[in-house]
Structure formats: structure tokens, C-alpha cells
Amino acid sequence: MNKRVIAAVAAGVLALLGVLVLFVWAQGANDRAYEGAKLVSVVRVTEDVSQGTSAAELADSTEVVELPAESVPDGAVTKLDQVSGLATNASLQDGEVLLKSRMVAPGERKGKTDVPKGFQEISIALDSEHSVAGAVKPGDRVGVIVTFEPKDSSAPQFTNFTLNQVLVTKADTAVVGEKGEITGTMLTLAVKTLDAEKIVHSQKWGTVWVTLQNSDTDTSGSKIITAEDVVK
Known part of the structure; x- marks a missing residue:
């Protein structure tokens, strides 16, 4: 086999190993950060979501993650079944923990100040x-x-x-x-x-x-x- 091809393949293997090592280290860092903390499951947004999105549609834009209990905001949704039939009352952004206050019956406004006419x-x-x-x-x-x-x-x-x-x-x-x-x-x-x-x-x-x-x-x-x- 051509020496250049062998070198290229070896470089690719080493790069892949480097990525795997970094991934394992990152996972270990997260585990160390959570060590000793009480963890709870919450729904977190994984991409921007527009206002009026139904709970059913949120399945592809959210994930369930475990976070330290002391860092979870009040009213956090732990599974989408809790807000079944509801829709977002505002746009959501990537990384946001989904709150029950963000979900209302379609067309309803809740927990918000009224918007002036023309705004x-x-x-x-x-x-x-x-x-x-x-x-x-x-x-x-x-x-x-x-x-x-x-x-x-x-x-x-x-x-x-x-x-x-x-x-x-x-x-x-x-x-x-x-x-x-x-x-x-x-x-x-x-x-x-x-x-x-x-x-x-x-x-x-x-x-x-x-x-x-x-x-x-x-x-x-x-x-x-x-x-x-x-x-x-």
C-alpha cells in the first residue's frame, strides 16, 4: 500500500481516537460536576421554538435531561405528558428548561402583562x-x-x-x-x-x-x- 495512503489512514484513526477520548473526558467531567447532587429529570429545549407550538410538536425540539435539583427552576416540566394539549405562549430558545408557565391552552394568555395595541x-x-x-x-x-x-x-x-x-x-x-x-x-x-x-x-x-x-x-x-x- 502507498505510504501516503497508510499515513493518511493512520492520521484519521488517531483523529477519531482523539475525539473519543475528548467525549469520554467530557462525560466524566459532567459526572464529577454532579457527584453527590440530587438529580431530577426535566425537559430542556434543544432548538428555538416559535410561539404557539403544541406540546405534541415539541417532541422533536426537546430532550429529557438530569440536572441538580437546586438548579431546576420552579414549575419545570419533567415530561411532555404534563403539558399535553397545551401550546407555548411565547417563543422558546435552545437551552431553556421548559416551564409549565410557558404552556397554555391554544389561544390563551397566562402569566403575562397585556401587550399594548400596535405592539x-x-x-x-x-x-x-x-x-x-x-x-x-x-x-x-x-x-x-x-x-x-x-x-x-x-x-x-x-x-x-x-x-x-x-x-x-x-x-x-x-x-x-x-x-x-x-x-x-x-x-x-x-x-x-x-x-x-x-x-x-x-x-x-x-x-x-x-x-x-x-x-x-x-x-x-x-x-x-x-x-x-x-x-x-
Whole structure:
């Protein structure tokens, strides 16, 4: 057999062995992380799901995993049979633990603040640092700050308030990390069309923070901030 072919085959075998070793190590790391913890089974979303999806349709977009009991949010669904006949009342994102509060009879709204006429809802997942440590509740108003790093290396990174006094219609602490820890909050916001586009673009290409606002919050004085403004 050609020496080059033998070398190629050997390299492929070694690469496969490396992947297997990494997989076994990762599994062992998860087992060590859960060692001594009481585990419970919950349903976790494995891909983004749109609002109005039935429980029957969720079978292909969810999985049952075991997580430490102390990290499982209240109202977590342990098997899809518990929400049979119901549908999602908001969009769900990959990694989110399915909650009973996210499921309602088709067409019903539950546990949410009403959406003003002319507005629409959009959900974003944020970690604790970017969501006021999970303090946001339905009915609250938030500001949205975005930071971008332009692809053009000659352009500076910048930060700016893009929205203020945005109504929160739903807030769920249900985003779970690989080790079962709660890593963030899913916020559902009521916005107008252009604002929905701003949020999606910012979440896709930049980094989003929210601030907790009230009727006395002074939103004046905002400007585009670069490193030069910070060190002045």
C-alpha cells in the first residue's frame, strides 16, 4: 500500500481516537460536576421554538435531561405528558428548561402583562450580568443598551442606549448551562416593528444589556460612547 495512503489512514484513526477520548473526558467531567447532587429529570429545549407550538410538536425540539435539583427552576416540566394539549405562549430558545408557565391552552394568555395595541412581542435570552441579575419582572420597564465591535478594524467599538421604557410582558429565569446551573433570564418585550428589528440585529451582531427603569428614570444625556469618551 502507498505510504501516503497508510499515513493518511493512520492520521484519521488517531483523529477519531482523539475525539473519543475528548467525549469520554467530557462525560466524566459532567459526572464529577454532579457527584453527590440530587438529580431530577426535566425537559430542556434543544432548538428555538416559535410561539404557539403544541406540546405534541415539541417532541422533536426537546430532550429529557438530569440536572441538580437546586438548579431546576420552579414549575419545570419533567415530561411532555404534563403539558399535553397545551401550546407555548411565547417563543422558546435552545437551552431553556421548559416551564409549565410557558404552556397554555391554544389561544390563551397566562402569566403575562397585556401587550399594548400596535405592539408585538419578542423574547431574548440574557445572562445575569446583562439582565440586572434577574431582577426584571413582568410589567417592569427596561432600557436596552447595545455594544458593537465593527468588522472594519479602523472603526472603534461603541456603546449606545438604543431603547428606553420598554415594557416587559414576561420574565423567566430558565436558561440552564451545561452543568445544570441557571445562567440567565428569558425576557419577553413589547415593542414596535422597528424596535424589534433593532433588538434582533443587536442580539445577532453585538451584545445587549438591559437596565431596570421606572417612571422617574432620567433617560436624557445618552450618546454614542467609544473608548475615547471613557478615558477623557
